Amino acid sequence: MKSRRRFFLIRYSFLFIFCYVNNICAQLQELNVPSVEYPCRRWEASWITCPGISTVDYHVLFFRKTFDLNEKPDRFIIHVSADNHYFLYVNGKLVTTGPARSDIRHWRYETIDIAPLLNKGKNVLAAQVNNWSVYKGWSQFTRHTAFLLQGYSPEEKMVNTDGSWKVIAVPAYRPKPVRWGDLPGYYGSYACDTIDGKAYPWGWQQPGFDDSHWFAARRFDNAYNHEEANGYWLLTPRTVPLQEMIPARVAEVVQADPAFLPPGNPFNGKDSLVIPPRKKLVFLLDNKTMTIGYPVLELSGGEKATVAITYAEALYYESKVKGNRNDIKNKKIYGLTDVILCSGCRHCSYMPLWLRPFRYVQLVVETREEPLVLHHFYYWYTSSPVQLKAYFSCGDKSLEPVWDMCWRTVKVCAQDILMSDASWEQLQYIGDSRIHALTLLYLSGDDRLMRNAIEQFDYSRTCEGMLASNYPNDGLSIIPAYSLVWIDMIYDYMMNRGDRDFIRKFRMGILQVLGWYENYLDSTGLLKALPYFNFTDWANDNEASGVFPSVKAGQSALATLQYVYSLLHAVKIFEFLNDTAHAVYYKNLAEDIKINVFNRCWDNERGLMAENPLKNEFSQHTNILAVLTNTIAQHEYARVMEKVMNGIGMTKTSIYYDFYLFEALCKAGLPEFFFKKMEIWKSMVQQGLTTTPETYARPRSDCHPWTSHPAYEMISFIAGIRPAEPGFRSVIVAPQPGMYNTIQASLPLPAGEIKVNLQRKGSHGLGGTVVLPSGMQGTLIWNQQQIALHGGEQKISVK
Structure with missing residues (x-):
């Protein structure tokens, strides 16, 4: 798979990539990642806004600052932020977007060096600031529409935001809300856009634009750092890299009126397409793979024409079933739709306010009295700049597209947060993030989004010590088990990176979560019924089964063993932090609980762990946890897991919870069942999926990282590469190739790369390097x- 990995990287990163002269995005770096090198110790700039507007309502503001330089600088560092979101331009070049999503108490600012884009003489900084107000996505916090920019040193303070900046409120944008029922599934992200070209001040980012009629910006408030605990936004440096923005072209037009479709791709920037007056034409484009970014449509003429652009992961039959994702016949598109109202201007480029995820794009063009020229349709592919560095091969070619699919999923959803999905909610859920972070870490070696997620979940802590199920989110949703998964994430980070100072920050939070659970232990040593939304899994691939009856009723072996699972991880964390007292206490508590669960819920007749002391329900989930927590004896692992895989009379795991199933199969030494399960992921490929879906049967989301874990398991389970002690200071290589004769894999680490190249020798031997x-x-x-x-x-030779 190594050669295929190289091909995949080239295809994914560079195929259809081009340089479009008038829209070059400068790829600058966040200077405070991975460590804070350029902090803003004191804010002299002010938050600014537009005079005469309500700062809590929907607005799009354009800001400009013109300044002169005596010579081209070697360095020109700025800090920049906004509420809700900004696009920053330097001399007409798009530099970056931001700020990274977080909450009001930890509002992010970016720090970049824009010197490469500055010139001797006149220069212009321009910023577009969007406030979606009530139309925002749930991951978006907001207080007021405002913008902030400050130079790092006295040499750069000339650009500090104050009354010398110009501003205008732009009526060109109107929110186009996604209503309940517009889409065949639950939606919680940002509104779409209606963009009126006549109301847009074309060329406003450029140095030569006349802004004399714009307003002087209004000072809104002082800016304060988080430590000062004052003001509307408490500012902290960005903790994750800037997203890369790479121009890319949608692959192919697959459906259109042939009379108006010239040979080739009419949206490639070379062969313009002229739509005659009084025509309605529909074009369907297929990118062939799932992607995400900011689309741009360049038009000329066509005054009063409209272009409706719909973005979707898949097409649907009338029954709202997707079927094979490659099939387009007798299908409709349901997705996010932006509407462009054409102004008649020449070579005008329209771009939405937020990311658009898609495989398919439909353009519905309706002209009036003038012809409309479509010059170009492309998008800024946007993602965290993580790169695929790991590889895996066992000689099974059918696993290669599964590996590709898993990588594409974690890459597309790696943005400024670990998004739970590309299209529907775009939230950072704890349960999803554990799998997303581990898979991303193993495949790329990059831990920055993992650290950010762990920290942001800690921000969400309530007064009783529990965490929000997803964060950032200005609402509150608590899934108790997800607070435990947060502890598991810290354990994962500890074993893979071992940053003691970072982990120590969460010691009190871990104690609060464990204490909350301990208060719900009853006299039998099992957990009572827990409050809040007690989601475990979409069991049996059914959304109605998200909450197990036993968990809802109390005395649940499943809920109790999940507590034990995290207790055991917490014990290792406390030992790592040299907190012996808590390590001993919670180790003893975990052992006591395990004994109570086994004595009350183990069913001798079936040889399985029941869901409750009544022993009237059984699930794969509870028995998986019984293995992972050593609640049953080691010699029982394989026998229990074989019964789990049989699944008769048991509530079954979804492809999300199969992560824990695979961990238990690894512990039981049963790789053959992993490869058998891979038939599900192979069938996804056969169904035209290019990313891993939320569920197997009729998924809402086609791009959901919580099912990307097979790529992690290929390295950690099949190749057997796992940390033996915190920080990966030593390694265990315990390959389980199952039916295969060869294993090749690599794992990127800060210290270097672990590589295995192993082959079976005879019936029991092993050789290689x-x-x-x-x-x-x-x-x-x-x-x-x-x-x-x-x-x-080293050469390996085992008989």
């Missing part, structure tokens, strides 16, 4: 034999 980073120690485990590993390359 293992490469560890310099200074790393490890152990190879094969057929109950252990071989010491050291830094560098």
Whole structure:
């Protein structure tokens, strides 16, 4: 798969990439990531806004600042932020968007060096600031429409936001809300846009634009850092890299009136398409893979014409069933729709206010009395700049597109937060983020979004110590089990990175979550009925099964063992932090609870753990946790997991919870069932999916990272590469190739790369090579034999 990985990278990153001269996005770097090198210690700039507007209502504001430089600078560092969202331009070039989503108490600002884009003489900074108000996505906090920019040093203070900036409220944008029923599923992200070209001040980002009729910006408020605990927004540096923005072209027109469709792609920027007056034409474009970004449509003429652009993950039959994603016959598009009202201007480019996820795009063009020229349709592919660095191969070519699908999913949904999905909610859920973060970490070696998620979940803590199920979110949703999963995320980070100072920040939060749960233990040692939304899994691939009856009723083995699972992780964290007292206390508590669960819920007749002491319900989930927590004896692992995989009379896991199923199969030494389960993911590929879906049967979302975990398991389970101690200071390589004879894999780490190239020798032997980073120690485990590993390359020969 290594050669295919290279091809996939080239295709994913560079195919259809082009340089469009008038729309070059400068790829600048966030200077305060990975460490804060350029903090703003004191804010001298002010938050500014537009005179005469309500700062809590929907608005799009354009800001400009013209300034002169005696010479081109070597360095020109600025801090920039806004509420809700900004696009920053330097001398007409799009620089970046922001701020990274967070809450009011930790409002992010970006820090960038714009010197490469500045010139001797006159220069212009321009910013578009959007406030969606009540039409915002749920991940968006907001207080007032405002903009903030400050130079890092006295040499740059000339651009500080104050009354010298010009501003105008632009009526060109109107919100186009996504109403309940518009889409075949639950939607919680941003509104779409109606863009009126006649009301748009074309060329406003450019140095030569006449802004003499614009208003002087109104000072709104002082700016304060988080430590000052004052003001509307408490500012903190961005903690994740700037998203990359790469121009890309939608692959192919697959449906259109042939009379008006010239050969080739009429939206490629070379072959303009002229739509005659008084015509209505429909064009369907297929990108071939799921993607995300800011689309741009360049038009000329066609005054009073309209263009409705709909973006969708898939097409639907009348029954709202998607079927094979490659099929388009007898299907309709349901998705996010922007509407452009054409002004008649020449070479005008329209772009929405927020990201548009899509595979399919439909353009419905209606002209009036003038012809409309479609010059170009492309998009700024937008994602965190993480790169695929891992690889895996076992000789099974049918697993290669599964690997690709998993990587594309985590990449598309890696933005300024770990988005739960590309299209529907775009929230950062704890349960989703654990899997997303681990898969992204193993495949890219990048931990920055993982750290950010752990920290942001801690921001959401309520007065009773529990966390919001997703954050940032200015509402409140509590799934108790997700507070436990947050502890599991910290454990994952500890084992893979081992940053003790970072982990120590969450010690009190961990204690609060564990204490909350402990208060719900009853006299039997099992958990009572818990408040809030007790989601576990879309069991049996059915949304109605998200909350298990036993969990709702109390004395649930499932809920109690999930508490034990996180208790055991917390014990390791406390040991790592040298907090011996809490490590001992919670270790003893976990052991006591396990005994109580086993004594009350183990069913000798079935040889399985029941859901409750009545022993009238059984689930795969509870037995998975019984293995993962060592509640049953080690010699029972394989037998129990074989019964779990049989599944008779048991509530079954969804493809999300299969993450935990695979972890238990790894522990039980049953790789054959992993490969059997991979038939589900292979069937996704056969159904035309290019990213992993939310559920297997009739998924709402076609791009959901919580089902991307097979790529993680290929390395951690099948290749067997796992940390042996915190910070990956040493490694365990315990391959489980199942039916396959070869395993090749690599895992990127800060210290270097772990590589395995192993082959079966005869019926029981193993040969090949293992490469560890310099200074790393490890152990190879094969057929109950252990071989010491050291830094560098070593040959393996086990009989």
